[in-house]
Amino acid sequence: MATILSWHKPVLEELAGRRQSERLPHAMLLTVGSDPEATALAAALPHFMLCDNHNACGLCRACRLLEQSAHSDYYLCQPEGSSKVIKVDQVRALLNLGAKTANYAAGKVLILAPASALNRNAANALLKFLEEPPANTYLFLVSSRTSQLPATVMSRCQKRIVARPDPNQALEFLQNRGLTDQRAQTLLRLASNEPLLATEIEDSDAADALIGAVGIAENLLAGEATGRELGQAAQGLDAQLLLMVLIANAHQFAMAEASKNTLNTRLLQWHKALVELHGTYHRSPNINIPLALEQLCVNIR
Ligand SMILES: [Zn+2]
Structure with a gap:
C-alpha cells in the first residue's frame, strides 16, 4: 500500500x-x-x-x-x-x-x-x-x-x-522516520515546514551546506551578501534540492510579508526568478546553477 x-x-x-x-x-x-x-x-x-x-x-x-x-x-x-x-x-x-x-x-x-x-x-x-x-x-x-x-x-x-501539514503533523512525520526532535526542527525550518523536502535534505547529507546557502540568500535580500557569495555556496550542491529549498524559503518570507500587509517587491522578484530558474533547470538540466544564481542576483538589484 x-x-x-x-x-x-x-x-x-x-x-x-x-x-x-x-x-x-x-x-x-x-x-x-x-x-x-x-x-x-x-x-x-x-x-x-x-x-x-x-x-x-x-x-x-x-x-x-x-x-x-x-x-x-x-x-x-x-x-x-x-x-x-x-x-x-x-x-x-x-x-x-x-x-x-x-x-x-x-x-x-x-x-x-x-x-x-x-x-x-x-x-x-x-x-x-x-x-x-x-x-x-x-x-x-x-x-x-x-x-x-x-x-x-x-x-x-x-x-x-491540498492543505499544508500543520507543524505537529510535519514533526511527527520526521520523528516516525527516527529523527530527533531537534534535528527534525532544524530540517523543517530549512524546508519551510515541508516534511518530504526535509527528508530529502537529510538523505542528501548536505543539510549544513544548504543551511549556509539559505543564510546567504536571506542576507542577500537584506543587501548584506552578494550574488557571487551565493554562487560559491551553491557549488557542488544538488541543484534540484537547492532550488526547492531556496524557493520554499522565499515563499515562506513572502507569506510572512503578506500576512503583515507589506509588499516587498524585491522578495517577490526573487521568488519569481527562482521559480523560473527551476523551470529552466527542468527543461535544461545541464545549466550551471551557481552561475545562473549569480546572474539572477544581478537582475534583482
Ligand atoms: Zn479497496
Whole structure:
C-alpha cells in the first residue's frame, strides 16, 4: 500500500466521496507543497479512486490489483529515469488508455505528477483530452509549481489546493522516520515546514551546506551578501534540492510579508526568478546553477 501522508488523507477521502457520488470532474489540478509530495499524493490517489469500497481498503479486487501494479484502468505519468520532464510519448500512452473502455466500473484514473514536468509538446497533447474528455475517465495533474503549467491546461482543470501539514503533523512525520526532535526542527525550518523536502535534505547529507546557502540568500535580500557569495555556496550542491529549498524559503518570507500587509517587491522578484530558474533547470538540466544564481542576483538589484 502506498504511504498516505496524514495531511493528504482529508483530500483523498473527499475525492473518493465525490467519485462515489459522481461529482468528480474529468480533470483536476491538485496543488501540493513540493515535488516529492506530488509523487506521494500521486501514489496514494488510485487507491482511493479505484477501490470498490472508496476508502483504499486494501482488500477488494481493485486494491489488490493496484498492489501488484496490475490494475489495467490506471496510468501514472512521471519523469522516467534521469529525465526531469514528462515527454509527449508518455502523454500519448496515457491518452491511449483514456480512449479505451474501462475494464471495471470505477472508471479510468490517469495521473500526471509532477505536472510541472510536462514539456511543451506533452502539454499540447493533453489539450485535446481536456477539451473532449472521454467518458468514465478521471485525469489528475499533481503539481507544486502550478504557475509553470500552460494557461490553456490550467484553465481546463478544476483546481484544488491540498492543505499544508500543520507543524505537529510535519514533526511527527520526521520523528516516525527516527529523527530527533531537534534535528527534525532544524530540517523543517530549512524546508519551510515541508516534511518530504526535509527528508530529502537529510538523505542528501548536505543539510549544513544548504543551511549556509539559505543564510546567504536571506542576507542577500537584506543587501548584506552578494550574488557571487551565493554562487560559491551553491557549488557542488544538488541543484534540484537547492532550488526547492531556496524557493520554499522565499515563499515562506513572502507569506510572512503578506500576512503583515507589506509588499516587498524585491522578495517577490526573487521568488519569481527562482521559480523560473527551476523551470529552466527542468527543461535544461545541464545549466550551471551557481552561475545562473549569480546572474539572477544581478537582475534583482
Ligand atoms: Zn479497496
